[in-house]
Amino acid sequence: MSSVQLTHPGIDADRWPDVARVPATSGAARRAAALLVRHAVARLPLCVEMPDGRRLGAGGPTLEVRDADAFHARLAADGLVGFGESHLAGEWEAPDLVAVLTVLAEHVATLVPGPLQRLRGLWAPRQPDRNRNTPDGSRRNIAHHYDLSNDLFALFLDETMTYSSGIFHDLPADHGDLVEAQHRKIDRLLDLAEVGPGTDLLEIGTGWGELALRAAARGALVTTVTLSAEQRDLARRRVAAAGLADLVSVELRDYRELTGRYDAVVSVEMIEAVGAEFWPGYFERVHALLRPGGLAAIQAITMPHDRMLASRDTHTWIRKYIFPGGQLPSVEAVETSLPHGLHTVRRDAFGPHYAQTLRLWEEAFTARADEVARLGFDDVFRRMWRFYLAYSEAGFRAGYLDLQQFLLRRDPAAAPVVPEGR
Known part of the structure; x- marks a missing residue:
């Protein structure tokens, strides 16, 4: 043949x-x-x-x-x-x-x-040039994945609509532990960034709003940005339903468009969508947006540095079908992308917790396959999505992938970089 x-x-x-x-x-x-x-x-x-x-x-x-x-x-x-x-x-x-x-x-x-x-x-x-995470490219890449359907994500995520790894009290865990695990993850990041009453907080990457809601419940004033119109709309509805609209502003904006100064920045699994060529600019923006002495809590999926270097320009299956323009950093890549005046205070790893989170998502997605089909997603899509979730879980179970929480601090002596916009 x-x-x-x-x-x-x-x-x-x-x-x-x-x-x-x-x-x-x-x-x-x-x-x-x-x-x-x-x-x-x-x-x-x-x-x-x-x-x-x-x-x-x-x-x-x-x-x-x-x-x-x-x-x-x-x-x-x-x-x-x-x-x-x-x-x-x-x-x-x-x-x-x-x-x-x-x-x-x-x-x-x-x-x-x-x-x-x-x-x-x-x-x-090679990765197609159209997938570069320029401002226009980023909007297309984010829409490809996150604007599929809020109803689709609701079928396999827990009630918090949190699409990132939880941190469980014990492993293994079951579906009844997932909400608590997501709250534990969010609260840990907010604690690292010292978010409390009166904190002026910027979140880069809204998701569907759970972190912003929990930060506002602490009395923080929250600005949260996303490039997904679907996420923005649902996050705004959730904020209004919680009676926190006076504390939370949900905006459809690129991180490169942000100005002003904040006490703290939190960003959960958003750096993976930035693109390797833009990592230094991303961290320069984080540095510029922080007040001197301010803290940034960044949660990121990482991979070994040698494998990152070998694959960063390759058009992989995950980039073709799931995350166009996506690139996982290594710990070394994060550290070398930090500008002068922004340094790592601590770093903690939680890879096995992501393997467990993915297992629970895949089980929920499989159990509700008929409902996925009723939303208009065909058999190939369902096979693709299960392959993506299994592929990701396997990476964490093998230790090929890891999950890191970085706590970064802006040097208190650093000179202002952008005008006070607030």
């Missing part, structure tokens, strides 16, 4: 062109991909079951290949992006998807042979 242009007539080829169509590849390319798979999994604690009954790998969680030609064609043409698209097309399955992806995440640095790794710049697809 040289290629199959449309493997799944039931998949909307206009909506999902690269899932519906298998890329045209030569038999030699598919055989080379098959050889690479055999080499990659030979010593992994994984079982890859082929359609002809062969089993590859050293044994462990099972990856079931349903269509070997299509699977190998996608790997040959698009590497790990093709691997994800093959799952969306149903060409491979896994009874325990997280377990399979965890094994792969644990060995990600060795899945591709060393010589090919060194030539990554030649074969790995």
Whole structure:
């Protein structure tokens, strides 16, 4: 078979062109991909079951290949992006998807042979220029994910509508612990930033407003900004319903547009949407917005520095389908992006808590799949979303990803950078 242009007539080829169509590849390319798979999994604690009954790998969680030609064609043409698209097309399955992806995440640095790794710049697809997080690009990238539907997020998030990791009292935890875990996370960040009565607080990245609500309940005056119109509208309704509109202002603004001076800045898992080229500018803005001596509490998903450097310019599956323009920093990247006068006071890691949070979200999403469908999201979308949640959980379970809370302080002796706008 040289290629199959449309493997799944039931998949909307206009909506999902690269899932519906298998890329045209030569038999030699598919055989080379098959050889690479055999080499990659030979010593992994994984079982890859082929359609002809062969089993590859050293044994462990099972990856079931349903269509070997299509699977190998996608790997040959698009590497790990093709691997994800093959799952969306149903060409491979896994009874325990997280377990399979965890094994792969644990060995990600060795899945591709060393010589090919060194030539990554030649074969790995580059991020499209349109995904750069310029002011206009950021708005498009944020809308792609966060403006999908508030109703969709409400189906798998807890009642706080908090879309970031909780911090649990004990692990493992269950769904009944999630609200408390989210409040514990938010309160910890507010405590780190010393937010209390009269604090002039800026939140960069509103989410759906829970942090702003809890800060205002402490008596803080809160300005919170987002690029998601859906988030802004719901956050405003929640603030009004809580009777806190006199303390909370929810604005649709880019962080680069902000002026004024604040006692504290809090930003939860927003830096991942900033883009590596803009990290120094982001932290310069945080520095400029803080009063001398002010504190910033930043929660961020991080990855190892060497892997960040290897993948930061690559068009990955997660960037193509979930977070266009997204880039996880390393701890080193954060530290080297800080301007003079803004320094780290402390840093705490909570990676296992994110793995648990993601597990609870995936369980809720799966349990309510019929309701997701009634919102108009088709089968490919639902498979994509489950793959994204499992892919993310696996990263944390493998230790490939981590969760950090940084506490930053502006040097009290630092000179003002922007005019007093308030």
